Amino acid sequence: MVLCMTDLTAFPATDPLGIYRYRDGLYAVDLVTAALELDFFSWLAAHPSTLDQICAQYGFHSRPADVMMTLFAANGWVRSVDGVFHLTEVALEYLVASSEWFLGPYYASLHERPIARDFLQVLRTDKPAGWSGDKASFDWHKAMEQEDFARKFTAAMDCRGRYLAQALAKKLDLTGRSKLLDIGAGSGIYACSIAAEHTHLRAVVFDQAPVDRIAGKLIAERGCAERVSVTTGNMFDGLPTDCDVHLYSNVLHDWGTAEVKKLLEVSYAALPAGGLLIIHDAFINAEKTGPLHVAEYSCLLMHSTQGKCYSVGEYAELLSEVGFVPGAYQDTAVGRGFMVAGK
Numbered sequence: 001m002v003l004c005m006t007d008l009t010a011f012p013a014t015d016p017l018g019i020y021r022y023r024d025g026l027y028a029v030d031l032v033t034a035a036l037e038l039d040f041f042s043w044l045a046a047h048p049s050t051l052d053q054i055c056a057q058y059g060f061h062s063r064p065a066d067v068m069m070t071l072f073a074a075n076g077w078v079r080s081v082d083g084v085f086h087l088t089e090v091a092l093e094y095l096v097a098s099s100e101w102f103l104g105p106y107y108a109s110l111h112e113r114p115i116a117r118d119f120l121q122v123l124r125t126d127k128p129a130g131w132s133g134d135k136a137s138f139d140w141h142k143a144m145e146q147e148d149f150a151r152k153f154t155a156a157m158d159c160r161g162r163y164l165a166q167a168l169a170k171k172l173d174l175t176g177r178s179k180l181l182d183i184g185a186g187s188g189i190y191a192c193s194i195a196a197e198h199t200h201l202r203a204v205v206f207d208q209a210p211v212d213r214i215a216g217k218l219i220a221e222r223g224c225a226e227r228v229s230v231t232t233g234n235m236f237d238g239l240p241t242d243c244d245v246h247l248y249s250n251v252l253h254d255w256g257t258a259e260v261k262k263l264l265e266v267s268y269a270a271l272p273a274g275g276l277l278i279i280h281d282a283f284i285n286a287e288k289t290g291p292l293h294v295a296e297y298s299c300l301l302m303h304s305t306q307g308k309c310y311s312v313g314e315y316a317e318l319l320s321e322v323g324f325v326p327g328a329y330q331d332t333a334v335g336r337g338f339m340v341a342g343k
């Protein structure tokens with residue numbers, strides 16, 4: 001019997017990197033524009049500073065300021081020496097107002113771009129753009145409970161995952177594992193692709209309404225319903241206890257550190273001894289100097305959610321605090337990768 005009507009193990013013939021990258025990196029230019037509007041680089045040239053000192057000087061919060069400095073480090077515009085950020089030669093030549101090569105005025109016409117304006121707010125409030133203000137008070141997490149928004153957003157995650165999920169599935173070692181829980185699964189594309197690749201495995205797609213219904217329909221259409229089921233729930237309230245593998249794919253990056261830690265705790269409580277946790281996401285490297293693609297994507301997440309792209313080191317620290325034993329990080333495709341941890 002054919003379990004998956006769509007062949008979720010087949011790989012496309014060409015590399016979509018450039019197409020993902022325009023979408024992922026869209027907001028980075030607006031964060032650079034916001035910093036230039038504040039003449040941030042001229043100040044940093046005269047005052048090499050730690051992240052805390054930068055936050056104190058500008059009234060910034062550490063999450064958005066960290067995303068900003070990681071973007072500048074990934075571009076090679078700042079270098080951190082013992083936690084103190086210094087401008088590099090290229091930034092001193094082109095980003096400092098007193099330099100004859102200063103390019104600030106070239107960006108001045110971009111100051112009024114809505115996302116650049118938003119970034120000034122997010123840096124100062126730590127609130128995702130539109131959440132705090134009167135702009136129709138858009139709340140991404142609330143919007144996901146509405147049928148129309150959830151359908152569109154889930155379709156976006158699904159098509160993105162069609163390629164990424166296979167790249168992940170092919171690299172995972174799930175020997176001896178029996179049941180995977182895909183938490184905040186969206187359409188279930190990751191659970192279906194992993195089940196297609198690892199034919200001994202069953203999977204459970206865990207999400208909230210109405211995404212659960214959307215997922216159920218797509219799983220059936222893909223012919224995967226025999227081994228992939230759907231469970232509805234709030235992931236912060238507890239998880240099914242009959243799975244020996246947990247997957248968080250592109251979920252933790254939507255949340256602040258406190259919520260990430262809470263989700264890891266919920267997973268730790270639900271997994272059996274010897275259980276495996278997989279974080280699939282876009283990771284900043286341990287030194288927080290890149291990759292540039294991920295540093296750019298982190299700008300978008302910082303703008304629109306409570307999260308960001310966390311570094312390998314930040315995840316390892318949180319996992320250890322909760323009791324997991326963090327494992328190695330591995331690249332998959334288009335700036336993504338995964339990290340495993342054992343209970």
Ligand SMILES: C[S@@+](CC[C@H](N)C(=O)[O-])C[C@H]1O[C@@H](n2cnc3c(N)ncnc32)[C@H](O)[C@@H]1O
Nearest residue numbers: 144157184185186207208211233234235249250
């Ligand atoms: C960014 S999407 C990731 C979807 C999919 N894992 C992927 O990699 O494309 C985040 C998902 O988390 C789900 N989610 C958010 N809050 C949740 C909650 N409290 N309980 C369960 N699922 C939740 C959303 O409905 C959404 O499907």
